[in-house]
Amino acid sequence: MFAQGIVVFGLNRPKAKNAISRNLVKMMSEAVDAVKTNNKVRTVIVCSLVPGVFCAGADLKERAKMHPSEVGPFVSKARALITELGNLPMPTIAAIDGAALGGGLEMALACDMRVAATSAKMGLVETKLAIIPGAGGTQRLPRTIGVSLAKELIFAGRVVDGAEAQNLGLVNHAVEQNDSGDAAYRRALDLAREIIPQGPIAIRMAKLAINQGIEVDLATGLAIEEACYAQVIPTKDRIEGLTAFKEKRPPRYKGE
Template sequence: MAVLVGRRALIQAFRVHTADRDSACRIAAATACTRQYVLSGKATTRGYSSDSKDDLRVRYLDGEDSGIVVVGINRPKAKNAISKNLVKMMFDTLEDIKKNNKVRSVIICSLVPGIFCAGADLKERVKMHQSEVGPFVSKARALITELCNLPVPTIAAIDGAALGGGLEMALACDIRISSNNAKMGLVETKLAIIPGAGGTQRLPRVISVSLAKELIFAARVVDGTEACRLGLVNHSVEQNESGDAAYLRALELSREINPQGPIAVRMAKLAINQGIEVRLPARHFPLRVCFPVIPTKDRLEGLAAFKEKRRPHFKGE
C-alpha cells in the first residue's frame, strides 16, 4: 500500500510564514490534529490547526529541489476559504518570493484533503461592516493579480474543489494540474454576483470566450477530466490513495523546470504574458525581451555545456 496516513506526499515540512527566511526549512510547530505524509522517502508530520498563524504554510525545498517553493493553504474548518488573514499572509509570501532570485518555480496547493479553495470566506464576509467589504474585495483582487505577475513559473496543484475565488487563484497561475475527481467552477452567478478577481478575463483566455460564457452563465462545475478536455487544466491525473496526485505531478513539472536557465525562464514568462496582449506583427517586442538574456553568464554556460556535451549548471547570473 502506498505511504498513507494522510492525503499528501507533500513536502518534508511546512513552516508558518514569517519574515525570517532562515526559518524557511523548519518544521512547523505541532498542532491539534496530525497526519503523516512523505516526500523522497522521508515521513514527516503535517498539522492542522485553527490558529490563524497556520492558515498558510510555506516551504522552500532544498537539495536537488532547491529553488522550488511550495505554498500550502491550511484552513480545514473553512475549506480554505479566502479570509483577510489568508490574503495578508499570501501577500507577504509573494513579496518574499519576488525578492528571492534563487526561486525558480512556485507550487500553490492545499494541505486540506479534498479541497483546493472554496472561494471567499462568506462567513467572515457576513460579519464585516459594509465599509470593510469594498477594501477587502479590492485587496483580494490585488492578491490574485500579484500571483499572476510573479516573475517565476507558478503551478496550481488542484487536488480538490476549486470554486469561485479558488478557481480564480488557480487561473492566475501559469499552469494548472488537477486530479480527475477535483471540482472546478466560477459559481458566483448562483449568489447573484459575478467573478470579481479576474475570472471573467482569465477564463476566456485559457479556454475560449464562448465556453467561458457558458460555464460562468450557468455556474457550472466540472471535474478534472472535463476541465482537461476544455483546456482549463494542463493535466488531469488519477487521484491516489493519499489524495495528492496533482501535487506530485506539479512537483515533477517543477523538477523539469528547475535545471533550465532561470533568467531565460523568467524572460520567457514575461514575453508570453506581455506578448498575448500585443497585436501581431509586433516586431520589436521579442527583441526587447530577449536582449536582457544575451549578456548573462548563464547563456555562455549553456553554449559551453552544449559544446562539451554536458549538463549546464545555471546560477541565475
Template structure:
C-alpha cells in the same frame, strides 16, 4: 481548517493556515508574495497546494462577506483582485496543484498561476453567479484567456462545476491524473512538472514568462517589441554562454541563474 502551502521547489516552503480566502489569509499571502518577489535567492518554481485532502480552496468566506457593508465588500474584493494580480506577476513559473475542490476565488487563484494540475476527482468552477455575484478576483478575465471567450461565458453564466477530466479536455488544466491513496496526486504531478522546468536556464524561463504575459495583452507588433526586449536580457548572461558551450561539447548544461 484548510492549510495552504506555497512550496518553493528549490527553497524552504512557506505554510499558511485559513479556512478560505478570508482577510487574514489574504494578508498572509500578500506577505509571502512580497517575500517571493524580493528574496535574494529567487525560487525557480513555486507550487501552490492545499494540505487538506479533498480541498484546494473553496473561495471566499461568504458568511464573513455577508457581514460587510457595500463599501467593505468592494474593498475586500479589490484587495483580493490585487493579490491575484501579484501572484500572476511573480517572476518565476507558478503551478497550482488542485487535488480537490477549487471553487470561486479558489479557481481564480489557480487561474492566476501559470500552470495547473488536477486530480480527476477534483471539482472546480467559477460559481459566483449562483450566489448573485460574478468572478471579481480576475476570473472573468483570466478564464476567457485560458479556455476561450465562448466557453468561459458558458461556464460563468451557468456556474458549472467541472471535474479534472473535463478541465483537461478544455485546456483549463495542463495535466490531470487519477487520485492516489494519499490524496496528493495533483501535487505529485505538479512536482513532476516543476522538475521538468528546473533544469532550464532560470533567467531565460523568467524572461519567457514576461514576454508571453505582456505580449498576449497587446497587438502582435508591440508583442514582437516586447519579445525583443526580453531576449536582450538573456544575451549577456553567463547561462546563455553555458548553454552554447554545453551544446557544442555535447553535455548537459549547468545553469546558475546569472
C-alpha cells in the same frame, strides 16, 4: 516550504475549506512578496494542505459579518493578491487536488499552469450568489479556454471535474487521485522539476514575453520578444549553455 528552487504555498484552513479570509489574504500576500525578488526561487507551487479541497472561494461567513462598506475594499485586496501572484516573475503551478470554486479557481487561473486530480471540482460559481467573479475570473477564464466556453461556465455557474477541465484546456494535466490525496501536487512537482534545469533568466524572460505579448498585436508582441531576448544575450548562463553543449555535458545555470 523551499527545496531545490521550488517554493510551495500551502493553503491550510481546514475548518473553512481554505476559504479566502482577511487573514489568508494577508498571509499569502506576505508569502508572494517574500519570493518576488528572490532569484533562487525557480518555481512556485500553490497547493492545499487540506484533503479534498483546494480553495472553496470567499469566506462567506466572514463576508456576512462585514459592513457593506467593507466588502469592496476586501475584494480589492483579494484581487490585488491574485494579480500579484499572476505577476510573479518565475513560473507558477496550481496543484488542484480538490474543490477549487469561485475565488479558489481565480487563484488557480492566475498561475501559469494548472494540474488537477480527475476527481477535483472547479467552477466560477458566483452567479449562483447573484454576483460575478471579482478577482480576475471574467478576464482570465476567457483568455484560458476561449470566450464562448468561459461565458457558458460563468453564466451557468457550472462546476466541472478534472477530466473535463483538461478537455476544456482549463488545466494542463489531469491525474487519477491517489490514496494520500495529493496526486496533483506530485504531478506539479514533476512539472517543476522539468523546468528547474533550464536557464532561470531565460524562463523569466520567456514568461514576460508571453504574458505581455498575448495582450497586444503580433508586431508589438514580436518587439516585446526582441526586447526580452536582448536581456538574455549578456548573461553568464547563455555562455554556460553554449560551453556545456560543446563539452557534451549538462549545463550548470546560476541565474547570472
